[in-house]
Amino acid sequence: MTAYAVAHLREAAPHPEIAEYIERVTATFAPYGGRFLVHGAQHEVKEGEWAGHVVIIAFPGITEARAWWDSPAYREIAPLRSRHIAGDIILVDGVAEGYDPATTAKTLREALAGE
Numbered sequence: 001m002t003a004y005a006v007a008h009l010r011e012a013a014p015h016p017e018i019a020e021y022i023e024r025v026t027a028t029f030a031p032y033g034g035r036f037l038v039h040g041a042q043h044e045v046k047e048g049e050w051a052g053h054v055v056i057i058a059f060p061g062i063t064e065a066r067a068w069w070d071s072p073a074y075r076e077i078a079p080l081r082s083r084h085i086a087g088d089i090i091l092v093d094g095v096a097e098g099y100d101p102a103t104t105a106k107t108l109r110e111a112l113a114g115e
Helices: 016-032 062-070 072-082 101-113
Strands: 003-009 035-038 053-059 087-093
Touching: 003 062, 016 035, 016 053, 016 062, 016 072, 053 062, 062 072, 062 087
Parallel strands: none
Antiparallel strands: 003 053, 003 087, 035 053
16 A cells, blocks of 8 residues: 655755755655655645645555655755754555545444444
C-alpha cells in the first residue's frame, strides 16, 4: 500500500543551505522508491489557513518511508532544511485499493447507535 511523507513547511527567507537541501534530497529518497508528487506548487486554500508550502513524497509502503526518514543520507541533510524552515512532517499510509468510505461511516453509525 502506498505511503506518503507529507510536509507543511512555513515561509522562510532564502538561504544557501535550503538550496543545497533541495539539490540533494531526491538522492536520499530515490533508493527507497520515493518520488515527488507535490513540490514547489502553488496551492489554493478552501478552508482554514495554510501559510507556507506543501510537499508530498510517495513511497511504495510505510516501511520504505520510515527507512528513508531514518536513513543516514537523509539525517545528514535534514538540518539544512530544519535550521531555516519550520514545519510539520508526517508519514502516513494511503488507503488500500478498493477502499470504501461507506464502511467507515457504517462503523461510526453502529458505534453511535450503541451509545
